[in-house]
Amino acid sequence: MLEAQDISVRYGERLAVSSFSLQLKPHRITSIIGPNGAGKSTILRTLNGGLQPATGELVLDGQPLRAFSRRAIARRIAVVAQEAELRFPVTVFEFVLGGRYAWAASGWGWETERDLIATQQILHETQLEELSGRLMNEISGGERQRAVLARALVTEAGVLLLDEPTANLDLAHQATILALVRQRCDTRETSALVVTHDINLAAEFSDQVFLMKDGKTVASGRPEEVLTPELLKEVFAVRVLVDAHPITGVPRVTPVHEMLR
Amino acid sequence: MLLGLLAIVLLLASVVGSQRLPLGSSLCALTGKSGCGLTSEQQAILFDIRLPRILLAGAVGICLATAGAGYQALLRNPLAEPYLLGVSNGAAVGTMVALVFFGTHEWSRPVMAFAGALAATFVVYRLARGRAGATPERLILAGVIVTTFLSSGIVFITTLMDATRIRSFTFWLLGDLSGTTSNLLLVTFIAAILGVAVLALNARSLNLMMLGERDAFDLGVEVGRVRITVFLAASLLVGASVASSGSVGYVGLVVPHLVRLSFGSDNRIGIPASAIGGAVFVILADTVARTIIAPRELPVGAITALIGAPLFVYLLKRR
Numbered sequence: 001m002l003e004a005q006d007i008s009v010r011y012g013e014r015l016a017v018s019s020f021s022l023q024l025k026p027h028r029i030t031s032i033i034g035p036n037g038a039g040k041s042t043i044l045r046t047l048n049g050g051l052q053p054a055t056g057e058l059v060l061d062g063q064p065l066r067a068f069s070r071r072a073i074a075r076r077i078a079v080v081a082q083e084a085e086l087r088f089p090v091t092v093f094e095f096v097l098g099g100r101y102a103w104a105a106s107g108w109g110w111e112t113e114r115d116l117i118a119t120q121q122i123l124h125e126t127q128l129e130e131l132s133g134r135l136m137n138e139i140s141g142g143e144r145q146r147a148v149l150a151r152a153l154v155t156e157a158g159v160l161l162l163d164e165p166t167a168n169l170d171l172a173h174q175a176t177i178l179a180l181v182r183q184r185c186d187t188r189e190t191s192a193l194v195v196t197h198d199i200n201l202a203a204e205f206s207d208q209v210f211l212m213k214d215g216k217t218v219a220s221g222r223p224e225e226v227l228t229p230e231l232l233k234e235v236f237a238v239r240v241l242v243d244a245h246p247i248t249g250v251p252r253v254t255p256v257h258e259m260l261r
Numbered sequence: 262m263l264l265g266l267l268a269i270v271l272l273l274a275s276v277v278g279s280q281r282l283p284l285g286s287s288l289c290a291l292t293g294k295s296g297c298g299l300t301s302e303q304q305a306i307l308f309d310i311r312l313p314r315i316l317l318a319g320a321v322g323i324c325l326a327t328a329g330a331g332y333q334a335l336l337r338n339p340l341a342e343p344y345l346l347g348v349s350n351g352a353a354v355g356t357m358v359a360l361v362f363f364g365t366h367e368w369s370r371p372v373m374a375f376a377g378a379l380a381a382t383f384v385v386y387r388l389a390r391g392r393a394g395a396t397p398e399r400l401i402l403a404g405v406i407v408t409t410f411l412s413s414g415i416v417f418i419t420t421l422m423d424a425t426r427i428r429s430f431t432f433w434l435l436g437d438l439s440g441t442t443s444n445l446l447l448v449t450f451i452a453a454i455l456g457v458a459v460l461a462l463n464a465r466s467l468n469l470m471m472l473g474e475r476d477a478f479d480l481g482v483e484v485g486r487v488r489i490t491v492f493l494a495a496s497l498l499v500g501a502s503v504a505s506s507g508s509v510g511y512v513g514l515v516v517p518h519l520v521r522l523s524f525g526s527d528n529r530i531g532i533p534a535s536a537i538g539g540a541v542f543v544i545l546a547d548t549v550a551r552t553i554i555a556p557r558e559l560p561v562g563a564i565t566a567l568i569g570a571p572l573f574v575y576l577l578k579r580r
Contacts, residue, residue: 102480
């Protein structure tokens with residue numbers, strides 16, 4: 001379990017995140033939503049040890065995050081970052097296998113039988129088996145994002161941090177990605193944190209939603225508690241209509257643009 | 262397979278030259294037997310002239326090709342190469358400073374070359390690094406800036422030298438394997454072994470780093486430590502090779518590229534394969550350089566550039 005206790009993060013003089021607390025418990029998906037510059041990605045990077053909080057404490061499995069080595073953190077926390085440009089030809093299999101790095105005793109040597117089996121397994125789960133020999137830059141954007149997720153899943157980390165995992169994906173691929181995350185959280189002792197701009201996707205897949213603005217938590221709780229017209233208006237400065245999704249019953253948010261009225 | 266190729270090239274290079282040696286007898290003599298039927302003159306050519314030069318060519322090839330593979334992974338860019346980045350020029354300036362100011366101390370040359378290579382690497386890295394890593398355009402521009410700046414430094418130091426040495430320096434600057442000493446050969450070999458070992462030990466980390474530093478960090482790579490280690494190892498390799506034989510260009514581009522084409526992008530294979538391939542490439546290039554207009558010879562850098570420059574253009578176009 002990963003916990004942030006009253007953390008604040010600074011970029012030089014600027015306070016990017018202040019007094020932020022959250023608990024990522026197994027089997028639960030938490031989403032952070034908020035406008036650009038709200039501090040969402042900063043939180044994600046801080047939770048993984050990529051940025052040091054100025055105040056407050058990060059606790060991983062009962063111990064301060066600072067006490068873990070880089071490799072030990074990587075075995076417990078996996079990140080799905082936004083896509084980076086690949087300039088070297090690597091196959092989907094090699095790419096996903098890279099997720100086993102932290103399980104080696106040191107930074108060199110070869111993958112074990114277990115690493116190869118785990119990778120095969122994940123490629124099967126994410127339906128990338130047939131593409132495993134293809135080069136990463138030859139497959140579609142949606143397939144590539146699935147490979148990035150597969151690499152995070154193959155780490156077997158109990159905490160998944162996802163930064164805009166569905167950006168630039170079409171509807172079908174968006175659903176596939178989040179369904180895979182949901183499946184992992186349901187079947188293993190895994191928790192996930194998703195930073196996203198897609199409020200409706202967050203409502204559908206999350207157990208808990210954080211609404212952020214200017215580095216502060218405006219509200220947090222179950223989607224129906226947080227995704228109210230009042231709170232969303234306060235955070236996004238846009239009037240929205242909130243009704244229930246006709247099938248799932250989760251909140252459905254529709255912006256009402258001034259010019260349409 | 263590569264080692265077999267290396268053995269063949271070694272043998273070929275030792276018999277071919279302005280003075281052709283008999284193949285069978287040479288092979289016999291090279292394996293350490295006596296009474297192989299070589300005249301004492303041929304014996305001297307083989308062991309005192311050709312072999313040291315071939316060994317140096319091999320060591321230089323190992324150094325430059327693996328350094329290239331290291332820079333490419335570190336800068337996340339398949340076009341990175343010690344000569345094009347200006348790192349070779351940095352080492353050249355270091356060597357020249359050592360020659361002019363500490364001329365009597367032979368050991369000062371590799372040390373100063375290493376320092377020069379390190380400084381140039383650092384500057385290029387800082388100049389080229391943008392948010393998305395070193396884009397090819399930025400990297401090439403950074404290399405051009407560093408190279409031209411250091412070239413003016415070289416010109417400046419040259420003016421401090423006496424006229425008789427200037428010609429041999431011009432030759433040396435283009436990569437010249439003819440004027441080395443056994444001490445420098447030894448230093449180059451030790452640097453080659455050390456540098457390759459360090460890079461090979463970091464190869465698995467480099468596999469992740471070359472796909473993105475942030476991702477590598479997330480996956481458990483101690484990015485800062487690996488970066489400094491690779492910086493030092495690559496600079497050591499370039500420094501040693503430049504101190505002994507000047508700036509031989511494009512080896513670090515051509516060899517890792519061919520290795521990637523044949524064996525894929527895994528640095529755990531790529532770095533040792535580049536080492537062997539580099540030795541093969543430079544020994545071959547040097548054999549051409551000393552035979553094509555025999556008894557006169559060309560600087561080996563002229564031959565490697567002749568092969569490397571078109572490949573560079575091709576790689577740049579293909580993106």
